[in-house]
Amino acid sequence: MKKKTVILGFVGAQLDKGGGSNRWERWRPTVALAQHEDLLIDRLELFYNGSYGYVVDQVKEDIAATSPMTQVRSHALPIEDAWDFEDVYSCLYDFARGYPFDMEREEYWVHITTGTHVAQICLFLMTEARYFPGCLLQTSPPRRPSPGDPGSYALIDLDLSRYDQIAQRFHSAQQEGVALLKSGIATRNPQFNLMIDEIEHVAARSRAPMLLMGPTGAGKSFLARRVFELKKARHQLSGPFVDVNCATLHGDGAGSTLFGHVKGAFTGAASDRPGLLRTAHKGLLFLDEIGELGLDEQAMLLKAVEEKRFLPMGGDHEVHSDFQLIAGTNRDLATEVAAGRFREDLYARINLWTYALPGLAERPEDIEPNIDYLLAQFGAETGAAVRFNKEAREQFMRYASSPEAQWSGNFRDLSAAVTRMATLAEAGRITSAVVSAEISRLRRQWRTLIPAASSSLKLEQVLGDDAVQQLDLFDRLQLQAVLDVCRQSKNMSDAGRKLFAVSRESKAKPNDADRLRKYLARFNLDWERITE
Incomplete structure (x- = not known):
């Protein structure tokens, strides 16, 4: 027409x-x-x-x-x-x-x-x-x-x-897009803010696939939906946002759910099914946990992304769907490719714009603005405004920003904690008693999730007996404690935050990983060597 x-x-x-x-x-x-x-x-x-x-x-x-x-x-x-x-x-x-x-x-x-x-x-x-x-x-x-x-x-x-x-002259328009991607949350982490600035730039100018990496609860699905809303506001998309968790797709159901099927394609296929790729026509398809897709589905997806055409299961005629793709994963897809579990050609196709979303523990300065956002959301949904007492707020922030707070579920954990405290608040005020109870609950929750600590790495294993004998007892004890923290941390930045939790507060731009790297270098050590 x-x-x-x-x-x-x-x-x-x-x-x-x-x-x-x-x-x-x-x-x-x-x-x-x-x-x-x-x-x-x-x-x-x-x-x-x-x-x-x-x-x-x-x-x-x-x-x-x-x-x-x-x-x-x-x-x-x-x-x-x-x-x-x-x-x-x-x-x-x-x-x-x-x-x-x-x-x-x-x-x-x-x-x-x-x-x-x-x-x-x-x-x-x-x-x-x-x-x-x-x-x-x-x-x-x-x-x-x-x-x-x-x-x-x-x-x-x-x-x-x-x-x-x-x-670039329209700084206000660009800032509006960034604010949309962050839901108006005044995030303070410099690296995260730079990443969001780039995503806004790319989303407004590119139709290429985007890959969001990060742990569970880091906000991949949330950010994908915001990218969709930004593109829709710029009249780049007219179709829907389709969110699929690939970890829930198995066997024939995976292909049918994504690509659709024709009647009689397999036992139980009593009628035609369009599939979610066709539903996403002119819109945005978010495939969360894309690393969970089988190799056959990966091959079909590659063709659909490149040619905008694919065969429904059991079909003889290709169908068309012009969708934009954002993929999410908490796996290292490069490692999955090397292991033969993920297609190299599909990885190359979706790896043009790749962003690693940090976990909440890596963004402690963003905990407070997110708490304010979650409380405002709670108030909008329930019609009851909730606030912290000053002492209660300070108490919760001390714990939430400390190395003890695991935030293993990232923003899902934080959202649950704020919801519980807001629900238990009397007369709209979260008190120290409510905060103390929530901290105890979080400690119990994370205690059951923390795996047994890695076996202690002895100095002699990395330095050798002769080198250890040349160290003062003070240096030996300190270095051993540092190694133990490193072995129990996810990465160098995580270890650095735990080791320098107090002194980092006095620095305008703390670089915990660099401080740790320089400390280890004094003993001719590096992160890879001590975490092998």
Whole structure:
């Protein structure tokens, strides 16, 4: 089905003005659009400010006489100064956010010939940023003026990569996207914030697959949904968000769930099933725990990602689905490839934009803003505002940020803890007694999950007897304690936070891993050697 053509633009306060019969002898850009024999305009969205309504009325009348099939809708924008960049851009931005763009049925051309130079620049930038999801339309008068000659027109399909410097001027728009990805949570971890900045940049400019790595509960599914919402707000997606946990897919059910099946494909297939890849058409498909997929499903997924086509189970005809993919995993897929459990070609295809989401214990500075967010969420859902007493807040933050707090379930653990405390709060106040009970609960919970500590690594095993004999007793005891902490930690950053938990608070930019690395280097040791 051919899409309808919709043109958006400003009425030309001078160029489109015309009175009397001689107005047809002049080239008027907006009216001329309707005079092209090879151009069928279904609808014209015409912007103007309050003082030029009479020009709009004349343009409507003339277009109705020239092209009766073209619908003209006028929009009075509250622009006080048409040469004020902030004023014009704000009005266009508000219009774009409220306009019901329908990318499935309509294509949009943004007319930049009329209006002030400021208006034309704003239209260009709004289109480049995809707030107006379409092409630019430039019209020109005939070379030799002739009554009834509509002149010429040209479409400009922006190559976004050529205008990066211009796009960077819209810091506020970029910040809005970042805030959406973080749900408005004022996260403080510098590395995490840099990662979110890049994801916002990539999400707005790329349709390539994205891979989110990180432990369970680190927020992979949450972030994938936010990327979808950002893309939808920029009119890059019109379909749904489809979230699939691949760990729940097994046997024939895995292929059927993802790719669909035809009636009779296997025992129990009593009717056709479209499958989730087709459901995600024009939308975003999030495959969480993609490392759990079988090799056959991986091969089918690769074809679907590359060609946007695949065969349903038992089918003879390929089906089409134009979806965007985000994959999530808590496995090291490179290791899975080496072990033959994950296809190398699929890994290469989804590994273009890869981001490792840190666990909550690696972002202790973000615990407090997340607590505030969770309390606000609790209040919105229950209608009851809940707050900490000052002493209770300080008590919980001391524990939550300490090395003792495991946060093995990451943000799921934190969400559960806040929900419990908010539920038990009397008169909307979380007291020290409530916090103490929650801390005891978390300690019991994590005590049952912590595996037995790795056997202690003796200094002689890594340094040799002779080298150990050259150390003072003080150095031996200290180094042994450091080795024990390292053996019980997930990585060097985790060990560093535990070892320097107090002194790191006095540093503006603590680098715990670097401090630990330098300490070990004094004894010719490194992380790999002591954790083998």
